[in-house]
Amino acid sequence: MTGAEGRRATIGRALREAAARLAASSDSPDLDAQLLLAEVLGLERAGLLARLADALPTVAAEPFAAFIDRRVAGEPVAYLLGRAWFHGLSFAVSPAVLIPRPETELMVDWGLAWLAERERTLPAPRMLDVGTGSGAIIVALAHAWRERFPAAAGLPEPRWTAVDLSAAALAMARENARQLVEEAVIDLRHADLWPGGSAEAAAGPTVPATYDLVLANLPYVGTDEVDLLAPDVRDHEPHQALFAGPDGLDCIRRLIAGLPERLAAGGAVGLEVGWTQAEEVATLLAEALPGSAVEVRRDLAGIGRLVVAETRELR
Secondary structure, three states: OOOOHHHHHHHHHHHHHHHHHHOOOOOOOHHHHHHHHHHHHOHHHHHOOEEEOOEHHHHHHHHHHHHHHHHOOOHHHHHHOOOOEEOOOEOOOOHHHOOOOOHHHHHHHHHHHHHHOOOOOOOEEEEEEEEEOOHHHHHHHHHHOOOOOOOOOOOOOOOOOOOOOOHHHHHHHHHHHHOOOHHHHHEEOOOOOOOOOOOOOOOOOOOOOOOOEEOOOOOOOHHHHHOOOOOOHHOOOOHHHEEEOOOOHHHHHHHHHHHHHHEEEEEEEEEOOOOOOHHHHHHHHHHHHHOOEEEEOOOOOOOEEEEEEEEOOOO
């Protein structure tokens, strides 16, 4: 870098100065600055990095500074951009929903593998995503299914259903379904854990529907753990989607209590859990579903993140 370039208001200089401001409040100041300036300039990140010596457009300085001010104050980058990447797809997000995390991709991959193993023996399986939020799990799963088994394969598609207690979250899930898969294939419902629950306007059927595959990324942070959360999560992501009682297991316990009635014979369930909860949740599943095969699956950090149970054909 020449002295003249260092004095000019270049893209590279703007990024360096922004990253310096973010250093105390972000674990990834350089990346944050790059993503935010790329958004302002309407560029991909790679294109931005190829133009570091270019002058920063005057019209970009103020909106970029405003983005950096908000990020310094703790707003997550995903909310500032209005989108987050998950399972290779760009999902619309807002403060009404949790930002999808990479570790949740473990659930999508497991669910896809479970469905694929049964594509011939279990036509049109019934799949339920509980607490769908942005729709990341079910939309990514439906998208991946269609890539793996296109319509030309002649296989009946799973019957996708998702529920959430938050109407604002469901609106976001509908937008993502519309953008990334045909919305009509996903039945999105306003409900508390199970379709037909108290949050639905219409009464449910007399005999509850059963599902072959149930996936859930429910709130699992304990109210006693609030001080352990990163400030940007604690102060900006929706508490309804984060906290579930003192030990974080209130919602998961309620869901497991309903599994004997709602999970079809031969069905399976996958639950994302907090970093200390896997063994307790595995025990709860084994007690609720006697004879099922229960397994804890670990994320890339070696943390027990996904607890799965597969039931016998007949119970």
